Amino acid sequence: MRRDGPTGRGLPRRARARPVLLGLPLAAIAGYIASFSVSWGPVQWVALPELFPPRVRAAAASVCLVFTWLFNLAVALVFPPLLAAFGAAAPSSSNASTRARKLIRCGHDPP
Structure with missing residues (x-):
């Protein structure tokens, strides 16, 4: 009986993701959003109106x-x-x- 689920049972060993790698994309996206929001992100909202x-x-x-x-x-x-x-x-x-x-x-x- 094949059981597919969040644990990866029933999948070939090479197809199972390591738990550490599952959070890597989420951490990368969160890091990108955090660094953008404290650097160039808010600049356009402040600088553009000051030009006119x-x-x-x-x-x-x-x-x-x-x-x-x-x-x-x-x-x-x-x-x-x-x-x-x-x-x-x-x-x-x-x-x-x-x-x-x-x-x-x-x-x-x-x-």
């Missing part, structure tokens, strides 16, 4: 934030097909080349 004069501040900040969300949506929709088509090497090499150009231009790797 008071009489147009609300409307201009609203337009900027709509574009921010639209670009986030575009990245979320485009990235998975690109990842499937080119693999994980394409985003990694793009990031590496951008950081190399910054290093050459600035003499150090700014954040």
